[in-house]
Amino acid sequence: MSFEGYYQRLCKNGHSMDVDCYIESDKDRCAVCGSGIAWHNLVDVTNGSYYENERIDGYVELQIKSQRKCEHCGSILETTYKIPKREKKRKWLTNLTQYLRGHSSPRKVTISLP
Numbered sequence: 001m002s003f004e005g006y007y008q009r010l011c012k013n014g015h016s017m018d019v020d021c022y023i024e025s026d027k028d029r030c031a032v033c034g035s036g037i038a039w040h041n042l043v044d045v046t047n048g049s050y051y052e053n054e055r056i057d058g059y060v061e062l063q064i065k066s067q068r069k070c071e072h073c074g075s076i077l078e079t080t081y082k083i084p085k086r087e088k089k090r091k092w093l094t095n096l097t098q099y100l101r102g103h104s105s106p107r108k109v110t111i112s113l114p
Contacts (some may be wrong), residue, residue, distance in 0.1 A: 002046070003021070003044070003046055004044075004045050004046045005021045005042055005043050005044045005045055005046065005057075006018050006019060006020050006021055006042075006043050006045070007019045007020075007021060007040050007041065007042055007043070008040065008041040008043060008059070008060060008062070009037050009039070009040045009041075010037070010038055010039040010040075010062070010081055010083055010084075011029075011030030011032070011033060011035045011036065011037055011038060012030075012035045012036055012037075012038045013030065013032075013033050013035050013080060014065050014066075014080030014081045014082065014083065015030050015031075015032040015033060015078075015080060015081075016062060016079070016081050017030065017031055017032075021042065032078075038083050039083045039084060041058065041059075041060050041084075042058060043057050043058050043059045044057050044058055045057050060084055062081040062082070062084065063081060063082045063084075064079060064080075064081060064082075065080045065081055065082045066079070066080050067079045067080075
């Protein structure tokens, strides 16, 4: 079975990047401003993203910190996001662990944070 997924990444300034999990290029720098990566999250889409209307892939909904808009047309030129707290990821891991224990073979499920 193959793995399909990507990383959600935020730099120290809040710029968001989605990077394929198999790509190893400049992963420690922001493509927009060049600053270091402050937060990352692995999203696993191997078996889909939803189970009975509940998200199971680990995606974290990011909260907007600020947006810079064009003075003339109002289009969004740049968006920055708040860096999520670790608890959100832990809650998702708890939900996933409960899901796996209830829907997979009777074996121990261990998930660790990076």
